[in-house]
Amino acid sequence: MNRIEKLFAQKKEGILNIFLTAGYPGLDDMPKLVKTLELAGVDMVEIGMPYSDPLADGETIQASSKIALENGMTLDILFEQIQELRPQVKLPIILMGYFNQVLQYGEHRFIETCKRVGVDGLILPDLPLIELERRYHRLFADAELPISLLVCPSTTEARIRQIEALSTGFIYLVADAATTGNAASINEQQLLYFKRIQAMKLTHPSLIGFGISDKNAFDQASQFAQGAIIGSAFIRAISGLAGEQLHQAAENFVQRII
Amino acid sequence: MIQLDEYGYYGKFGGAFVPEMLFSNVEELRKIYVDWIAEPDFQKEFQRLLRDYVGRPTPLFFAERLSEKYQTQIYLKREDLNHTGAHKINNTIGQILIAERLGKTRIIAETGAGQHGVATATVCALKGIRCIVYMGEVDILRQAPNVARMKMLGAEVRPAKSGSRTLKDATNEAIRDWIQNPDDTHYIIGSVVGPHPFPDMVARFQSVISLEMKKQLLEKTGKDYPDHLIACVGGGSNAAGAFYHYLNRKEVGLIAVEAAGEGIDSGKSAATSVLGTDGIIHGSRTLLMQTADGQIIEPHSISAGLDYPGIGPMHAHLIASGRAKAVAITDQEALQAGFELARLEGIIPALESAHAIAALDKLSFEKSEVVVINLSGRGDKDLETYMKFAPK
Ligand SMILES: Cc1ncc(COP(=O)(O)O)c(C=O)c1O
Numbered sequence: 001m002n003r004i005e006k007l008f009a010q011k012k013e014g015i016l017n018i019f020l021t022a023g024y025p026g027l028d029d030m031p032k033l034v035k036t037l038e039l040a041g042v043d044m045v046e047i048g049m050p051y052s053d054p055l056a057d058g059e060t061i062q063a064s065s066k067i068a069l070e071n072g073m074t075l076d077i078l079f080e081q082i083q084e085l086r087p088q089v090k091l092p093i094i095l096m097g098y099f100n101q102v103l104q105y106g107e108h109r110f111i112e113t114c115k116r117v118g119v120d121g122l123i124l125p126d127l128p129l130i131e132l133e134r135r136y137h138r139l140f141a142d143a144e145l146p147i148s149l150l151v152c153p154s155t156t157e158a159r160i161r162q163i164e165a166l167s168t169g170f171i172y173l174v175a176d177a178a179t180t181g182n183a184a185s186i187n188e189q190q191l192l193y194f195k196r197i198q199a200m201k202l203t204h205p206s207l208i209g210f211g212i213s214d215k216n217a218f219d220q221a222s223q224f225a226q227g228a229i230i231g232s233a234f235i236r237a238i239s240g241l242a243g244e245q246l247h248q249a250a251e252n253f254v255q256r257i258i
Numbered sequence: 259m260i261q262l263d264e265y266g267y268y269g270k271f272g273g274a275f276v277p278e279m280l281f282s283n284v285e286e287l288r289k290i291y292v293d294w295i296a297e298p299d300f301q302k303e304f305q306r307l308l309r310d311y312v313g314r315p316t317p318l319f320f321a322e323r324l325s326e327k328y329q330t331q332i333y334l335k336r337e338d339l340n341h342t343g344a345h346k347i348n349n350t351i352g353q354i355l356i357a358e359r360l361g362k363t364r365i366i367a368e369t370g371a372g373q374h375g376v377a378t379a380t381v382c383a384l385k386g387i388r389c390i391v392y393m394g395e396v397d398i399l400r401q402a403p404n405v406a407r408m409k410m411l412g413a414e415v416r417p418a419k420s421g422s423r424t425l426k427d428a429t430n431e432a433i434r435d436w437i438q439n440p441d442d443t444h445y446i447i448g449s450v451v452g453p454h455p456f457p458d459m460v461a462r463f464q465s466v467i468s469l470e471m472k473k474q475l476l477e478k479t480g481k482d483y484p485d486h487l488i489a490c491v492g493g494g495s496n497a498a499g500a501f502y503h504y505l506n507r508k509e510v511g512l513i514a515v516e517a518a519g520e521g522i523d524s525g526k527s528a529a530t531s532v533l534g535t536d537g538i539i540h541g542s543r544t545l546l547m548q549t550a551d552g553q554i555i556e557p558h559s560i561s562a563g564l565d566y567p568g569i570g571p572m573h574a575h576l577i578a579s580g581r582a583k584a585v586a587i588t589d590q591e592a593l594q595a596g597f598e599l600a601r602l603e604g605i606i607p608a609l610e611s612a613h614a615i616a617a618l619d620k621l622s623f624e625k626s627e628v629v630v631i632n633l634s635g636r637g638d639k640d641l642e643t644y645m646k647f648a649p650k
Contacts, residue, residue, distance in 0.1 A: 052421065052553040053539070055433050056277045062420060074551050099275060100538040104552030125277040126538070130265065154282035154440060174279060 003092040003120045004146055004169055007043060008205040008226060015227025016218070016258055017044040017207055018234050019096065021064040022081070023073025024050070026242060030078075031085040033238075036247045038089045040254035046123065046229060049078060049097030056125045060232040064239075075105055079117045086118035094148070094169075096123040099131075107136065111143045121146040121169040129162060137166055148172050153193045157200065164202055171206040173197060173225055186220045194224035215257050230257065260505040260572075260581060266454020267543075269579060271571035274453035276541045279437045283445075284541075288455045291356065295462055300355060307351045308466060311384070312341045314348075316467075318474035318630070323602040324615075330623035333484070334605070334633045335471055337496060344608060344635030345464060345496040346377035350446055352463030354381040357444035364443040365389045368418075368432040370397055370425035370492065371563035371610060372404025373635055374448030379413035389413040392431040394424040397562045403639050422556035425492070425566045429540050449493025450570035453541030457498075457570050464499025471630060472503055479628050486623060488513040489632040490614040491584075492563045494570035496634035501582070511583065514573055515617045517559035518586035526558035530569045531577045531584040539568040545577070560589035560643065561609035563635075591616040593647045596637060608635035609643060 001009065008015070018037050022030050034045050050068035054061060082093060095114065102110045102124065114122070122145060127136065129149070140147045146169035151160055153176065163171065176190055186194075194208070208221035209229030221228035237253040238246055266272045266288075274284055294300055308314040316336045325332040337345040350367075357365060365382050367389070369375030375391040382389035391408055395417045398405050408415050421427040429451075436445045450457040450464075476482040483504060489497035491514045504510040519527035527533060534545035537552060546568040547555040559565040569577075576582035587595075592609055595616035600606045607615060611634045623629055637644065 053426070053430055055430060055540075056279070056437065058434070066420070069553065098538075098552075100548070100554075101552040103537060104535075104548065104550065126275045126541070128273075128275060128278075128281065131273060131275065134265075150278040152279045155278060156282075159281075 002144070002146060007092055008170065011043060011226070013226055014222050014258070015043045015207060016041070016254070017046055017227060017229040018042050018254070019046040019048060019229055019231030021048040021050055021061060021068050021235060022078045023068030023071045024064040024235070025067065025238060025240060025246065027071040027073060027077070028081070029246065031081050032247065033250055034085060034089055034093070036250045037254060038091050040251045041258050042091065042254055043227065044092045044094065046094045046096050046231070047078070049075060049095060049101055051098045051101060054098060058232060060235050064235045075101065079113050082119060083117035092120040093118065094121040094123060095119050099124050099127040107139060111139060111145055114145055115143055119145070121148055123148050123172060125150055129159070129166065132166055141168060150174050151197065160197070160200060164204060167204055170226070171202055171204045172229070173206050173208045175208050175210045175212060175221070186217055198224050218257050260576065262458050266458070268572045268575035270536070271542070271544045271574040271578070272454055272457065273543045274541055275538050275543065276453045277437065279440065280433070280453070283436065283440050284453050286360070287356070287459070291455050291459045294356060294359060295352070303355060304352055308348065312347050312351060313339065314466065315470040315474070316340060318471060318478065320478065321603050324599070327602065328618050328623065329625050331626065331628045332618070333475070333478070333628065333630045335467060335500065335630055337467065337632060337634050338605070338607065338611065338636035342373070342377045342380050343638060344373040344377065345467065345499060346374040346448060347380065348466055348499065349448070349460050349463040349495060350374070350377040350381045353444070353446040353459070354385055354387070357387070357446070358385060360444060362442060362444040363387060364439065365446055366392065366432050366435050366443055367446045368392045368425065368428040368448060370394070370428065370565060371561065371608065372397065372401040372408065372639060373563060373608070375413070375415070376404050376407045376411070378446050378448070379408040379411035382413065383411045390416060390435070392416050392418050392428040392435070394418045394422070394428045396423045397425065397428070400643065401562050401639050424562065426554065426557070433540065449495040450498045450572055451493040451540055451542060451568060457542065457572055460495050461498040461502060461572060464495050465502035467496070467499035467632065468501065468503040471500070475628065475630070483507055483510050484630040485509070485627040486511045486513060486621070486629045487632070488515060488614050488617050488629065490515045490564060490610050490634060491569055491573055492566050492610060493568070494573040496632050498570065498572055500630070500632040501576070505581070512576060512581060513617060513621065514577060514582045514584050515613045516584055516586050517561055517564035517592070517613055518588045519558040519560070521588055522586055528557035528559040528565055528567065529586040530567065532586060534568070542571050544568055544571040545574040561592065561613065563608070563610040564613060585617045585620050587613040587616040591619070593644065596644060597649060605633070606637035607633055608637050609640045611635055612637070
């Protein structure tokens with residue numbers, strides 16, 4: 001069993017996955033932040049590989065990516081950081097990024113490096129289902145590197161079944177038609193959507209993300225999925241901080257959620 | 259054969275690399291666009307608007323003094339004479355008809371030079387549909403007349419403040435807007451870029467350029483094709499339209515003119531076919547300027563419409579396969595060509611189109627050969643830039 005499967009086997013609800021941008025606020029902050037987050041009770045982390053043109057991300061994550069790139073973050077540095085961090089924490093480490101980053105690194109080299117340094121799974125929002133199916137599914141499957149696919153309100157039932165068949169990680173339920181960080185609280189329409197998905201009894205566990213920002217939204221989301229992913233709200237909470245203050249802010253943030 | 263496959267690829271370039279949030283919109287378009295465009299009712303309305311509103315067909319003008327200078331037979335396809343001053347409106351007319359049929363009530367667009375923004379604002383005014391145009395902050399400053407035109411036409415111009423604050427970033431913002439407003443909004447993309455089916459749909463709407471050209475050339479020269487066909491390439495829509503009916507006619511030399519900016523090796527360039535490598539930008543696998551890590555490099559061109567780090571997948575394929583030849587023109591060369599055309603033919607070209615004119619200097623032709631330059635737009639929007647560099 002990989003770390004993702006183990007987590008979902010052990011914990012059926014209230015899973016908190018925190019998104020953080022690698023290289024933000026400072027180039028070397030991510031590893032220590034992950035340790036802080038684990039100690040504070042976070043179940044899983046999703047590490048954003050900063051990208052120059054992050055299409056699916058809202059302003060907050062865009063801005064953090066820009067700073068991370070200015071700080072000098074690269075995939076090689078990130079992989080080194082993860083390799084060093086891996087033995088020091090138990091939680092699953094997921095990488096999130098854009099498919100061009102994988103292509104330029106080289107698909108095979110990217111997958112091999114992920115396995116070598118101990119990445120537990122991938123989220124590549126702009127790798128569409130059809131491309132995954134035609135070219136990449138086998139690669140990820142053979143390497144036993146789970147890939148989590150997105151489902152959003154406009155995804156049809158037939159397509160959700162296809163996504164289920166190709167997803168090897170958890171299902172990422174996009175809370176709303178939104179780029180990250182944009183929704184307010186959960187509304188009627190979203191509740192209907194969550195209920196619709198819940199009624200489909202997916203074979204994979206699912207987490208709800210995009211626009212989940214506080215305890216209230218987290219608790220609500222947890223009723224319909226195994227937990228939720230919080231990104232932009234966390235990035236805002238640590239923005240501009242360093243040293244002890246940074247870790248205190250991260251810890252406080254988690255304590256307000258769980 | 260230059261042909262699109264069922265997955266939206268020209269050779270290895272194309273596809274639709276969009277997040278799931280955009281899938282249903284892109285898929286909706288993909289399913290209908292070929293059939294709808296072919297429908298007689300659609301064609302009737304499209305042709306009526308191109309004729310009575312846009313002012314098509316645009317003339318094919320024999321440029322006598324320019325021909326004399328370059329010792330060949332040069333014709334200019336006068337897309338600058340379209341309503342709103344560029345080829346961009348051929349596409350916006352087509353897409354607004356699609357949007358209308360889809361029942362969309364809100365239109366978004368990106369713009370670089372502002373020509374596509376103006377063309378979109380124009381068709382939205384014509385149809386009484388709300389219009390929001392994303393434009394890079396840098397471009398808002400350098401193309402002020404077009405910003406004013408969009409506002410007068412009732413569009414809202416939203417500044418793109420990320421990255422290089424030019425066309426690439428405006429496109430990012432438009433895509434983000436579409437992700438957030440999938441139900442009521444249609445995205446009228448301004449070039450043959452973006453996820454499939456946009457490149458092919460835009461190329462089809464722009465193909466009216468080469469359709470007319472065939473007829474006009476036959477009348478004027480006795481054969482329906484030129485020996486050389488030159489067009490500037492930002493994303494590549496005017497070039498796609500000019501090349502369209504000649505793609506599989508080997509006797510026509512296709513020349514795609516890119517912006518070299520301050521020089522290909524200056525670090526301030528937009529010559530994608532030379533500086534670019536295979537990657538993904540705006541949902542399409544194509545050639546783009548990027549670092550080894552896949553970060554997109556901010557381009558530079560004096561011309562806002564060519565200041566883009568990618569090219570459409572069709573052009574990536576044409577160039578990679580050797581079907582089209584790419585020529586890079588610097589800011590200086592384009593400015594000079596703009597003045598040359600003004601003084602020789604009494605036509606002030608858009609800075610984008612001036613790049614195509616400047617390519618004449620880089621190529622050699624037989625005296626009897628027919629050369630067509632697609633004059634994609636007029637230079638009114640660029641007067642301030644031209645005046646800064648005016649010869650004394
Ligand atoms: C007059 C003119 N020509 C060319 C272009 C470049 O676009 P494309 O390469 O899609 O024709 C623009 C874009 O703004 C333009 O305004």
